[in-house]
Amino acid sequence: MTGPAGRHCPRCGASTGALPARCAACGYESYLNPRPTGTAIIVRDGTFLAIWRVREPRAGFWDLPGGFCDAFEHPADAAVREAREELGVTVELGEFAGMFIGSYDFQGERLPVLDCFWLATITAGEIDLDPAEGSEYTWLSLADPPEMAFPTMDAVLRNPVVLRSRSRLGR
Template sequence: MFCPRCGQKLEAAPPTVCGACGYALFVNPRPTGSLIVHESGRFLALKRAAEPQAGLWETPGGFCDGWEDPAAAAVREGREELGVEVTLGDFVGMYVGSYDYQGERLPVLDCFFLATLDGADVTLDPSESSDMAWFDLDKPPSLAFETMDAAVRDAARRLGV
């Protein structure tokens, strides 16, 4: 690893300080905005079309853009992945997890919100999802990421399911 400010080789992996210029380098989690779209004790899951974890079920969501609030990212991701507007509900929680990207394991801070569909038909983005299904909140399938498993369990408790 090299210092992003001066290019000097770093003596240790982050967190560390560059010996040449004093720049402090950290590995901070990347925030996400995610949805648990629910209705009548069920939640909407999407089958991932792309790696990592292609073919596994997930909840809609994705990474926040720079300076984007996780709630705004969750609504944007719902629109992009489901092709409909969602009504954002209560905040479920934040969960620290990991995401494999470009040969790195990145720390993530997944922020989950309850949501409902605004009545329109869902139109999946085929680059994101190959299928969708409704599952009982109290009997979810294994999801693509551990943070999703934890958030669905917490959402079920919050909703009294």
């Protein structure tokens, strides 16, 4: 897996080298910036909701509801939207749990991502898992989470903000 090669200038189509690159034909500069994501860590009674991932990359691992931001979408709004799309529920975001630089393998390339996480609670709806996202869901212990689909998820679940939520939300 490699990073995007920036093969052609997005403005004039001239050949370019690997990113970052400055087009020799028109001067346009292209960069390889992280793609932002928004993810909800839905918590209840000292547990968090996890989805068994069915999509590549990383199919066959536990995942959190989240995904890439749409154009000009704030990561918090993406987290709420993704929970609705993947689980059929409305969530309310709580405390910001952290952001981490990670990677996402897509179409043979490794892309940088900026994964943003919020603690969340379900405020409306019953869980109706989108089968394109996951084959099952469960509530896992915040005290002993399994290996997750992406290292940034492993990191955030060890974050003190999340760990403190065990006692605050462990009613």
